[in-house]
Amino acid sequence: MTDNGVGASVRRKEDHRFITGKGQYVDDINRPNQLYVSIVRSPLAHARIRNVDASGALAVPGVAAVLTGADMAADGIGGLPCGWGIHNKDGSPMVEPGHPPLAADVVRYVGDQVAVVLAESRAIAKDAAELVEVDYEELPAVASLEAASADGAPQVWDDAPGNICFDWEIGDSSATEAAFANATKTASIDIVNNRLIANAMEPRSAIGEYDTGRDEHTLYTTSQNPHVIRLLMGAFVMGIPEHKLRVIAPDVGGGFGSKIFHYAEEAIVTWAAKKVNRPVKWTADRSESFISDAHGRDHITHAELAMDDDGKFLGLRVSTRANLGAYLSTFGPSVPTYLYATLLAGTYKTPAIYAEVKGMFTNTVPVDAYRGAGRPEASYLLERLVDRAAKVAGLDPIEIRRRNFIQPEDFPYATPVALEYDTGDYEASVDQALELAEYDAFESRRQESEARGKLRGIGVSTYIEACGIAPSNVAGALGARAGLYEAGTVRVNPTGSITVLTGSHSHGQGHETTFAQLVTEALGVDFDAVEIVHGDTGKVPFGMGTYGSRSAAVGGVALVNALEKIRTKAKKIAAHLLEASDEDIEFKDGKLTVAGTDKSVAFGDVAMAAYVPHNYPLDTLEPGLEETAFYDPKNFTFPSGCHICEVEVDPDTGVVDVVRFTAADDFGRIINPMIVEGQVHGGVVQGIGQALYEECVYDASGQLSSGTMMDYCLPKADHVPNIDVTTNVTPCTHNILGVKGCGEAGAIGAPPAVINAVVNALAGHGVDDIAMPATPQRVWQAIQAAN
Amino acid sequence: MPTKVSLTLNGDAVSAEVDSRTLLVELIREKFLNTGTHVGCDTSQCGACVVHVDGRSVKSCTMLAVQADGADITTIEGVATGGELHPMQAAFREHHGLQCGFCTPGMIMSALDLVRVNPDPDEAEIREWLEGNLCRCTGYQNIVRAVKAGADAMRGES
Numbered sequence: 036m037t038d039n040g041v042g043a044s045v046r047r048k049e050d051h052r053f054i055t056g057k058g059q060y061v062d063d064i065n066r067p068n069q070l071y072v073s074i075v076r077s078p079l080a081h082a083r084i085r086n087v088d089a090s091g092a093l094a095v096p097g098v099a100a101v102l103t104g105a106d107m108a109a110d111g112i113g114g115l116p117c118g119w120g121i122h123n124k125d126g127s128p129m130v131e132p133g134h135p136p137l138a139a140d141v142v143r144y145v146g147d148q149v150a151v152v153l154a155e156s157r158a159i160a161k162d163a164a165e166l167v168e169v170d171y172e173e174l175p176a177v178a179s180l181e182a183a184s185a186d187g188a189p190q191v192w193d194d195a196p197g198n199i200c201f202d203w204e205i206g207d208s209s210a211t212e213a214a215f216a217n218a219t220k221t222a223s224i225d226i227v228n229n230r231l232i233a234n235a236m237e238p239r240s241a242i243g244e245y246d247t248g249r250d251e252h253t254l255y256t257t258s259q260n261p262h263v264i265r266l267l268m269g270a271f272v273m274g275i276p277e278h279k280l281r282v283i284a285p286d287v288g289g290g291f292g293s294k295i296f297h298y299a300e301e302a303i304v305t306w307a308a309k310k311v312n313r314p315v316k317w318t319a320d321r322s323e324s325f326i327s328d329a330h331g332r333d334h335i336t337h338a339e340l341a342m343d344d345d346g347k348f349l350g351l352r353v354s355t356r357a358n359l360g361a362y363l364s365t366f367g368p369s370v371p372t373y374l375y376a377t378l379l380a381g382t383y384k385t386p387a388i389y390a391e392v393k394g395m396f397t398n399t400v401p402v403d404a405y406r407g408a409g410r411p412e413a414s415y416l417l418e419r420l421v422d423r424a425a426k427v428a429g430l431d432p433i434e435i436r437r438r439n440f441i442q443p444e445d446f447p448y449a450t451p452v453a454l455e456y457d458t459g460d461y462e463a464s465v466d467q468a469l470e471l472a473e474y475d476a477f478e479s480r481r482q483e484s485e486a487r488g489k490l491r492g493i494g495v496s497t498y499i500e501a502c503g504i505a506p507s508n509v510a511g512a513l514g515a516r517a518g519l520y521e522a523g524t525v526r527v528n529p530t531g532s533i534t535v536l537t538g539s540h541s542h543g544q545g546h547e548t549t550f551a552q553l554v555t556e557a558l559g560v561d562f563d564a565v566e567i568v569h570g571d572t573g574k575v576p577f578g579m580g581t582y583g584s585r586s587a588a589v590g591g592v593a594l595v596n597a598l599e600k601i602r603t604k605a606k607k608i609a610a611h612l613l614e615a616s617d618e619d620i621e622f623k624d625g626k627l628t629v630a631g632t633d634k635s636v637a638f639g640d641v642a643m644a645a646y647v648p649h650n651y652p653l654d655t656l657e658p659g660l661e662e663t664a665f666y667d668p669k670n671f672t673f674p675s676g677c678h679i680c681e682v683e684v685d686p687d688t689g690v691v692d693v694v695r696f697t698a699a700d701d702f703g704r705i706i707n708p709m710i711v712e713g714q715v716h717g718g719v720v721q722g723i724g725q726a727l728y729e730e731c732v733y734d735a736s737g738q739l740s741s742g743t744m745m746d747y748c749l750p751k752a753d754h755v756p757n758i759d760v761t762t763n764v765t766p767c768t769h770n771i772l773g774v775k776g777c778g779e780a781g782a783i784g785a786p787p788a789v790i791n792a793v794v795n796a797l798a799g800h801g802v803d804d805i806a807m808p809a810t811p812q813r814v815w816q817a818i819q820a821a822n
Numbered sequence: 823m824p825t826k827v828s829l830t831l832n833g834d835a836v837s838a839e840v841d842s843r844t845l846l847v848e849l850i851r852e853k854f855l856n857t858g859t860h861v862g863c864d865t866s867q868c869g870a871c872v873v874h875v876d877g878r879s880v881k882s883c884t885m886l887a888v889q890a891d892g893a894d895i896t897t898i899e900g901v902a903t904g905g906e907l908h909p910m911q912a913a914f915r916e917h918h919g920l921q922c923g924f925c926t927p928g929m930i931m932s933a934l935d936l937v938r939v940n941p942d943p944d945e946a947e948i949r950e951w952l953e954g955n956l957c958r959c960t961g962y963q964n965i966v967r968a969v970k971a972g973a974d975a976m977r978g979e980s
Contacts, residue, residue: 046915053923054923055858055901157848233958236959237860238862717961744956745865752950753953758961
């Protein structure tokens with residue numbers, strides 16, 4: 036059985052349906068008599084709606100209805116809620132504007148929803164949507180942080196002067212000032228974290244259905260957290276109680292954060308399905324995804340680091356502006372605050388840190404979590420700044436990091452920015468990475484490249500992230516408006532097979548395999564006798580879903596706790612069957628044995644006894660064998676690691692080729708090494724994408740210039756190298772599995788390693804900074820400018 | 823104006839009435855309910871919709887349904903035979919060449935066409951061939967490994 040237990044690279048259960056074309060994604064689902072939705076979206080970044088004339092659309096044969104924001108308002112449909120409140124420096128709350136699913140008065144970004152066309156086919160709906168005449172009065176728009184910050188800038192919201200949603204701070208300002216006063220050396224950096232679009236391969240889709248007989252709503256949606264959608268949409272938008280609303284997120288084709296949020300389209304199809312009394316289906320075109328999926332990143336930061344003569348860090352001062360887009364998305368305000376600035380200590384013992392963040396509105400798509408969510412912004416800033424500091428201090432980039440690392444004996448370590456790291460060994464990861472990357476032999480490789488006319492550079496980053504989100508009381512104190520525990524149910528069926536109901540959601544992570552490994556490990560049952568059910572509020576009792584690398588560290592622990600309850604009850608049943616006492620029963624390899632004897636009963640027979648309780652302690656024990664556990668973590672988990680990137684730059688064209696990439700990570704205990712490696716590969720390539728290829732570009736009027744896959748460059752197979760992956764393990768100290776999480780690490784560690792490598796390659800040309808993405812044009816221009 | 827198209831789909835003779843603007847992928851997914859072929863973009867970049875038309879890989883979002891009249895079409899649903907996985911499918915599972923699974927049918931159909939024209943591709947050739955198939959999950963590393971292993975197995979060298 037241990038072949039399929041914890042630590043084994045078990046091949047995935049879910050793969051069979053995907054490799055045979057039998058996966059079932061939302062757009063693969065068709066409901067009888069369904070209508071198709073096309074959404075009329077604003078072509079302008081900021082405008083007042085004077086009138087919507089649907090008569091042309093309604094005249095098209097096959098059009099069933101056209102619905103507008105006025106119809107929605109008349110039906111009392113509420114606005115999309117924000118799930119995290121942030122406070123200003125003075126303690127006042129952030130500006131929190133309304134967010135109607137269909138705009139009735141003013142549109143605030145290109146893509147804002149204005150009207151809905153319902154028709155008998157997708158094609159008819161699209162044709163008719165072209166005929167909906169919306170009369171707009173165009174208003175001035177701001178499409179970037181710079182434009183939104185300018186004196187006299189147009190206002191996205193009247194009640195947000197200066198387009199400021201919040202002006203927030205963390206850390207000790209006066210201690211940090213004192214650190215700078217005592218410093219003998221300082222380094223500083225001005226840095227932009229480029230705006231990105233997640234681009235999960237499956238476009239978002241939603242189907243609404245209403246059962247008049249039972250007064251029940253069903254929503255099929257591409258979500259990472261169906262219970263969260265049920266809660267937010269049911270309670271805040273639609274006014275539907277939980278028992279009348281079922282949310283199903285079946286197979287979901289990637290999320291990377293972009294499918295966490297409660298989107299307008301989910302409310303629109305749920306509302307429209309009841310209104311027209313037919314199922315209603317919407318699927319985004321990719322071009323529609325670009326202007327309606329929440330975007331990520333988009334920070335402008337100035338930061339300074341104070342050091343002593345030995346290059347020891349004394350203080351860090353950070354000032355960031357973060358783009359929130361036109362409306363507050365579900366977790367938008369938490370990303371550039373508590374998920375970003377709390378990570379500014381990084382892996383270092385910087386004694387004083389102060390950060391201030393202005394969250395700003397612009398006439399762009401709402402910005403929210405994208406793989407890493409705040410933590411990539413922190414690590415990119417910090418690791419670029421530390422490389423600068425190394426230059427100022429005259430130290431090797433590795434040496435300055437070693438001098439400042441938090442050491443294993445320092446844990447638990449309270450940072451100056453509100454976190455308490457439980458464990459880690461940062462030098463161990465560095466040593467592993469240096470060896471695997473053959474760092475010491477870099478110079479000979481550089482010379483070999485030089486002989487071919489290429490500039491070779493090497494870059495290092497170390498990172499820490501806080502994941503396993505989150506202790507509910509801590510998150511609540513920081514502004515979260517939801518609990519962040521997880522729930523798991525283990526149902527032992529009468530013949531001994533197992534059905535697990537988990538609140539985590541797999542959209543590529545492989546929970547159907549790793550969670551089954553946990554079951555096999557605990558109960559000794561056959562791997563094939565375990566079924567993991569997720570993604571359906573009608574089947575799974577409760578859950579908070581998958582994001583923030585939380586599935587193993589929170590959902591996995593909930594499952595293990597439920598399994599422990601099963602083990603305890605099974606021992607009691609076995610004790611009765613074997614006429615022994617509970618404490619004498621050993622449960623191992625699927626068998627329950629009276630210790631020190633050969634008397635045993637198979638787990639399957641215990642299950643049968645629980646459901647056919649003829650010989651059963653009914654006076655002290657309930658029949659059946661099913662247990663649920665809710666688990667709320669005591670702390671965040673803190674994966675960390677060291678990434679080393681090696682690039683070759685062609686000075687004639689500016690093309691950057693990543694020729695080698697090494698990731699040495701500490702994810703705590705690992706359930707399935709194959710799956711963990713796959714997560715690192717994917718995360719690193721998204722990080723390389725941010726560093727070299729991807730950029731969301733708006734023009735000054737708020738039109739999205741990078742609005743298709745032709746204009747927004749995703750990494751392709753021939754853009755990236757193989758990633759060399761290794762891990763070391765310091766088990767998490769506060770969860771029973773010792774796991775930390777691995778989903779976001781690559782996207783956090785990779786961008787600074789890549790850019791540090793590019794800057795290193797260009798150092799001989801006098802270049803000391805390059806913006807992401809380091810496109811051939813940017814690199815070539817930097818070389819020319821320096822020459 | 824609806825037009826009748828008749829074609830062979832995974833070995834079965836089928837026909838349907840389609841609009842002149844109906845795309846092949848819409849015909850496959852919406853009329854014949856073979857939903858293993860996916861749509862990931864609207865600009866022919868992503869390759870999630872790759873099928874075989876008369877034995878060659880085609881992005882089925884770039885072809886009109888009426889152009890497929892009389893064609894022999896194979897989709898991901900037609901790759902396994904007699905309940906046995908095709909060696910390329912098995913290689914994707916064995917080498918963890920998929921995560922969310924959305925790009926996977928297109929990847930497998932594209933890889934099979936690569937092996938048709940180049941039975942023993944090296945890593946660089948595989949990466950170049952898959953330039954028209956996007957994956958956001960895997961970083962391509964295990965896809966490339968799977969395609970190599972699948973090609974080896976198809977040559978009987980696994």
